[in-house]
Amino acid sequence: MASLSLALCVLCAVTVALLLVHGHLDGDGHDLRLLAWGKGVQAAGWLGFGLATAASDVMPPFRFLLLVGLGFEALAIVRVRTGRPSKLLPVLAGVVTLHVLLAVAVAGRPFEVRAFVQSMAAAVLFLPGGVLLLTTRNVASRRLHGATGGAYLALAAFTFLRGGYLLARHEGADIPAVPHMEMVGLLLLQALAFIGCVWFVVVLRERYEAHIHRLATTDALTGLHNRRHFLSVVEPALALAARKGTPVGVIIFDVDHFKRVNDTHGHPMGDAVLRCIGAALPALVRGYDATCRFGGEEFAAVLPDADGAVTDLVGERIRQGMERAGLEAAEQGRGVPFTVSVGAACRVPRGPQDLDGMLAEADAALYEAKHGGRNAYRRHGV
Structure with a gap:
């Protein structure tokens, strides 16, 4: 048991390193750093178990560390699976404070009462993460998600x-003793630690x-698809x-007088105009239309099942949406007013x-719109 606990300590430590490295690469690594905190605290708990197993069968401080670490881990799972933002320090402080308050509240009480409170707190922490993982769909590692959620x-x-068993025994209920209960709990913790580390590496x-894939298919400046992915x-x-x-x-479509924007206001303002277009364009097309930054200040969209009227x-x-977006950006100090000229073609393709x-x-058609005064829309053949 001691060697297994020490091995889990090393495994958790390696997972922490991977989480931290990936958090720096990812840019938005709050959830990964929260996972790293959880695994780091668990590593300390498993180290304590590994060093103290030979000396004592009762190690509440180390069990406390494991529960705190699993609390961090469960909250991070909610963040990973739901995508809801979380602030790292408040979450850490909240989990630690909850456990400390519970520990203080039951200090001096009989072992069974302390175990009941600790068990209820742990069950509440484990439940959301388990349900989220067990119900995860449409991911390559769905079976591993299910196994981790089941654990x-x-x-x-x-x-x-x-907790209920120990409290009932404390209240004097005539319940037969269950041998090796603490050992079963420790084995479950070890199994969860191992499966959890594997799950995090897969995630x-x-x-x-x-x-x-996002780097290969997305234009870094506008957030739209790049030309290669679009095609x-x-x-x-x-x-x-x-x-x-x-x-x-x-x-x-492209930006009218874009060179003048760069020459007059500088390239950073030109970039701001392109970012504004990238933010506004998805709301101006249908959900299943394909859009991209085609090159420079030129953008493209393909509309399936769209006749001339659509x-x-x-x-x-x-055209109207971009003009409005430029005015709003200028009013908010995020850019300058701009307009676009739009050209289109529509027919049944041969392939x-x-x-x-x-x-x-x-x-x-775009050329016609430019020569017709700009800030205009034209369709080929009309």
């Missing part, structure tokens, strides 16, 4: 039953892969439209090979 729920059920791998998504959409015989709309509606909405032709048609 959390098993430990929550055990601690709840243990780190998934997040790292998602981070790499990889649009070509299958054109192939599907060709088979179904449905029209597709293609829209290209394409005109979306194109004009983009993915028609993409270049439709982009050229939309670009020709």
Whole structure:
């Protein structure tokens, strides 16, 4: 048992290192740092268990460390799975304060009462994380999520039953003794520690892969898809439209007098204009339309199942929405007023090979909008 506890201490410590390194790479690593705190505190608890097992069978300080660490861990799981923001220090302070207050409240009470309160607190901490993990869907490691969630729920059920059993014994209930209960609890803790470390490493791998995919498919300045990802998504959409015989709309727009913005206000202000477009564009198209920063100050959108009327509606909405976004940014001191010129093409494609032709048609319409006075929308052939 001592060697297993020491091995878990080392495993938790290695997990802490991985969490901290990935937290720095990820940029938004509050949840990972919270996991690192949890695993670090657990490592201290397992170290205590490993060193003291030979000396004593009762080690409340080390069990306390394990419960505090698991509390951090459970809160971090809620953060990882729900995406809800959390502030690190208040969460840490809240978990530690809760455990300290409970420890003070039951100080001097019989062992059974202390064990009951401790068990109830632990069960409450384990339950949300276990339910979230067990009900996780649409992830590559769904089975591992389920196993980890099952371990959390098993430990929550055990601690709840243990607390009730000890309290009933304290109250004088005629309940037969259950041998090796504390040993079973320790084994469950060890199993959860091991499975939890494996789960966290897998989560780190998934997040790292998602981070790499995001870097490869997203324009860093605007947050929109880049041209390469846009083309990889649009070509299958054109192939599907060709088979179904449905029209597709293609829209290209760029910022009017963008060079003048850079020359007059500086490149940082030009970047602010592009970021403003990236923030506003998703709300101006339909949820299943593909958008991207096509290059420089030029942006594109492809509208599946869109006839001429729908394409005109979306194109004009983009023009008006960008003008409004520029005015709002200027009023808030985040940018300068700007407008865009929009060109579009719409027809039933013959297949993915028609993409270049439709982009050229939309670009020709954009040229007409520019020469028609800018801040305008034109559709090819209309």
